[in-house]
Amino acid sequence: METNWIIISDLILRGMAIGAIVATALVLISHSRSRGTSSVAALGVCTVCYLLISAPTIMPIALQPVLVAGATLLPLALTWMATVQLTDDASQRRPVLVLALLTVVTAALIPFWPAMTPIRGILAIALYLGLIILALATDSDDLVIDRRRFRRGFLVAMGALGLIVSVVEASGLDANLPNWIYPLQASAILVLALLFAIWALEPVADEPIKRTVSKSRADLTERVEQVMRRGIWQREGLTIGAFAEELGVPEHQLRATINGEMGHRNFSTFINVARIKAAKELMNDPSRGRTTILEIAHEVGFASLGPFNKAFRAQTGSSPREYRNRD
Incomplete structure (x- = not known):
């Protein structure tokens, strides 16, 4: 039974x-x-x-x-x-x-x-x-x-x-x-x-909701951009927690701003955009022709060559060496 x-x-x-x-x-x-x-x-x-x-x-x-x-x-x-x-x-x-x-x-x-x-x-x-x-x-x-x-x-x-x-x-x-x-x-x-x-099944609007960005969110976006311009992305091992601490804001607010207002889905991708842009500028600088790729990787914030190569290829479709040796 x-x-x-x-x-x-x-x-x-x-x-x-x-x-x-x-x-x-x-x-x-x-x-x-x-x-x-x-x-x-x-x-x-x-x-x-x-x-x-x-x-x-x-x-x-x-x-x-x-x-x-x-x-x-x-x-x-x-x-x-x-x-x-x-x-x-x-x-x-x-x-x-x-x-x-x-x-x-x-x-x-x-x-x-x-x-x-x-x-x-x-x-x-x-x-x-x-x-x-x-x-x-x-x-x-x-x-x-x-x-x-x-x-x-x-x-x-x-x-x-x-x-x-x-x-x-x-x-x-x-x-x-x-x-x-x-x-x-x-x-x-x-x-x-x-x-x-x-x-x-969380409700999702059929069209993006037009909303006015709050002044505090707009201010935080501007502060993020300012800190990025000052070169925080050059720090090796930078985490979103350290970034939030630098700004003096809660981590969840920083996540929401970088994702919602700046359009990035991953923190590492957000940081690497600035790093790879700087790396390309260094490779295009004739005066830095003798600088090795490893030195450039360290200069823009990567701890080793492997992650640098991976991030560079993900954004440009080529390796750093291929990019530097292009016609």
């Missing part, structure tokens, strides 16, 4: 989670929201497949191959959606996307090559750890408020759940789970689905 009650509870919770996922996806698609709709739809489909195939009840045989395929693709779908939302930097997306692809490929090989099971488990654990680290590591540089809320809530929680499930599967503990685990798992996914819906 108790087992029947647990199974019924589990089915209700999974049905609610599927309903929340489908409703969210339909609203996003119908309103053409611009927050990575394709990746969200893929994640929704794969999550629904996982909810159905991982239920304690047996699914119809005809549906099982489709559900297994969708569930297998879940790590890749989650990673695709997460990287779209977390960062605009392709080099930050690439490592976790490669891990996700390897996780999916090894999972697909398990029916034909059972020895891949522990490898898939290790890759999945590394993937979800990587997503959590990416969400946390890029948080301080992000100036977009809703994206910061998203990484702190949904993505860290989803990564933690994926990590727990992967550890259980890799250790073989999933072979004989007690029945109460299933509704617990379904409850966790339902909470995540609701968290995502709250974030994704």
